[in-house]
Amino acid sequence: MIESEPEGDPASESLDGLTSKDKKRISEYAEHTLHPRTRSQYEAIWGRFAAFCEERGVSSPLPATPEIIAAYLANRAQDLAAVTVSKDAYAISWKHKQKGLRDPTLAPEVRTVLKGIRQTADPDEGYGKRKALLxxxxxxxxxxxxxxxxxxxxxxxxxxxxxxxxxxxxxxxxxxxxxxxxxxxxxxxxxxxxxxxxxxxxxxxxxxxxxxxxxxxxxxxxxxxxxxxxxxxxxxxxxxxxxxxxxxxxxxxxxxxxxxxxxxxxxxxxxxxxxxxxxxxxxxxxxxxxxxxxxxxxxxxxxxxxxxxxxxxxxxxxxxxxxxxxxxxxxxxxxxxxxxx
Structure with missing residues (x-):
């Protein structure tokens, strides 16, 4: 007779040692770490990233692989300032943390692409039109x-x-x-x-x-x-x-x-x-x-x-x-x- 695992055993709920309750609590607190306007902006960025993943045939954007994130950021850098691309990375990072997932933007593949985007950008790219703080x-x-x-x-x-x-x-x-x-x-x-x-x-x-x-x-x-x-x-x-x-x-x-x-x-x-x-x-x-x-x-x-x-x-x-x-x-x-x- 095969014995079943004890119901509610934390180890059986997650390979990373987190229970569903752990992840729920993390998500609830993460929801309140940003100003409402910033959270709205990050959700919009996440929507664009999810659409990009769908276009590329990725079944689910969460959790995202470092490779698809690197591809997305490189694609965005063709038309946008480096600081805007960096904000995209922050939003993707935030979404994963909000759901209690490991941050894929810390992976070498993503950090290397971001560094390359910053180093190849015009030093004043995209900044001239930013609001002057008086x-x-x-x-x-x-x-x-x-x-x-x-x-x-x-x-x-x-x-x-x-x-x-x-x-x-x-x-x-x-x-x-x-x-x-x-x-x-x-x-x-x-x-x-x-x-x-x-x-x-x-x-x-x-x-x-x-x-x-x-x-x-x-x-x-x-x-x-x-x-x-x-x-x-x-x-x-x-x-x-x-x-x-x-x-x-x-x-x-x-x-x-x-x-x-x-x-x-x-x-x-x-x-x-x-x-x-x-x-x-x-x-x-x-x-x-x-x-x-x-x-x-x-x-x-x-x-x-x-x-x-x-x-x-x-x-x-x-x-x-x-x-x-x-x-x-x-x-x-x-x-x-x-x-x-």
């Missing part, structure tokens, strides 16, 4: 951040959230005030910063058009001051040397100076999108370039000379800077306001 937007974002020092008895999760908020504030304010490219912002090291009585100088050793030094002044309001925000971040985590913007682990630990690497572009993009969502700014319209574009736009709106702006952000040719402020000029010079509507 001063009021930056301030709105910062007001949503949990910047207040948490009580000493809180756990590492809350402590890590606070440290990331300090880092996010510094990223936004330094990126905006400096008008830096994303690659320049995440590459800033402590040795590149020199404080002075007016604020600080940031040396950019590997800029697109050659090394440059960018001055950033103290702000009138300490809550929105790029210099104070940077100091608050580095002092909170004890940074003395090495990359300024580095990882914050879930344990609230930050890599020490001799073992730290700068955050990558994907982390910067994700931080900006999450913070924008919290401030009710459509994250689908913003990205790292929104800080640089915002600097140029706001400075021009406030009357700054176009050549001063060009030198500050490191444009080689004036016409490039002019291209950034076309929207500003268009709103000032259009004749629709003379139509009596």
């Amino acid at each position: 001063t009021e937007d930056i301030q709105a974002v910062i007001r949503t951040l949990p910047l207040e020092e948490p009580p000493s008895e809180v756990g590492p999760k809350e402590r890590a959230k606070h440290l990331r908020a300090l880092r996010t504030r510094a990223l936004f304010l330094i990126g905006y005030a400096g008008g830096f490219r994303a690659s320049e912002l995440i590459a800033i090291r402590m040795r590149d910063i020199a404080l002075n009585e007016s604020g600080m100088d940031v040396h950019v050793p590997e800029a697109k058009n050659g090394p440059r030094d960018t001055g950033i002044s103290y702000a009138t309001d300490p809550d929105f001051c790029p210099v104070h925000s940077l100091r608050a971040w580095v002092e909170a985590v004890g940074i003395k040397a090495g990359p300024v913007f580095r990882r914050v682990r879930h344990s609230a630990e930050v890599p020490p100076d001799d073992a730290a690497n700068p955050i990558n572009y994907s982390t910067l993009w994700r931080e900006i999108n999450i913070a924008a969502e919290a401030a009710d700014i459509d994250s689908d319209q913003v990205g790292p370039h929104s800080l640089r574009r915002g600097h140029v736009t706001q400075a021009k709106l406030n009357g700054a000379d176009i050549d001063r702006i060009r030198r500050h952000v490191g444009h080689k040719h004036l016409e490039v800077t002019v291209g950034y402020v076309e929207d500003v000029n268009r709103m000032k010079t259009n004749t629709s306001q003379e139509l009596g509507l």
